[in-house]
Amino acid sequence: MKIVATRRAEQNHAPIDPWTLVHLSAGLALGLMNVPRRWAVIGALAYEVIEQVAERDAWGKQLFETRGPESPINAVVDTVVFVAGHVLGTRWLDT
Numbered sequence: 001m002k003i004v005a006t007r008r009a010e011q012n013h014a015p016i017d018p019w020t021l022v023h024l025s026a027g028l029a030l031g032l033m034n035v036p037r038r039w040a041v042i043g044a045l046a047y048e049v050i051e052q053v054a055e056r057d058a059w060g061k062q063l064f065e066t067r068g069p070e071s072p073i074n075a076v077v078d079t080v081v082f083v084a085g086h087v088l089g090t091r092w093l094d095t
Contacts, residue, residue, distance in 0.1 A: 012055075012070035015077045027082035031089020044082045048075045 002010055005017035023044070030040045054060025055069035070078075 009067075012066055012068070012074055015071075015073045017074065020078060020081055023078040024081040024085040027085025027087075028089045029085075031086040032092060034090065034093060035086075037083075037086055037090070040086050041079075041083060044079055048079060051075075 002014045003016060005011050005014035011017045011019070027040065027044070030043075031037075051060075051064065052069050052075065055064055055066055061067065
């Protein structure tokens with residue numbers, strides 16, 4: 001298995017893809033807005049669950065422009081980097 005997706009066809013199959021940066025940025029933005037970590041993480045987890053369900057159906061594949069659901073490791077990495085971004089954002093506020 002590839003660690004980093006370098007082509008669109010590998011998206012959702014590798015642990016890290018271009019969307020990983022989006023998850024990091026979203027966490028950072030919510031951290032900088034001082035959204036409580038609990039609510040930010042609940043939102044991120046809810047998004048991942050909705051994405052998993054949606055990408056198993058035709059309308060979700062079309063909406064997310066993908067061929068199928070992301071791998072569980074990709075969902076975990078997306079959530080971890082989201083939390084890391086949130087931590088960075090809140091630490092920035094504390095300095």
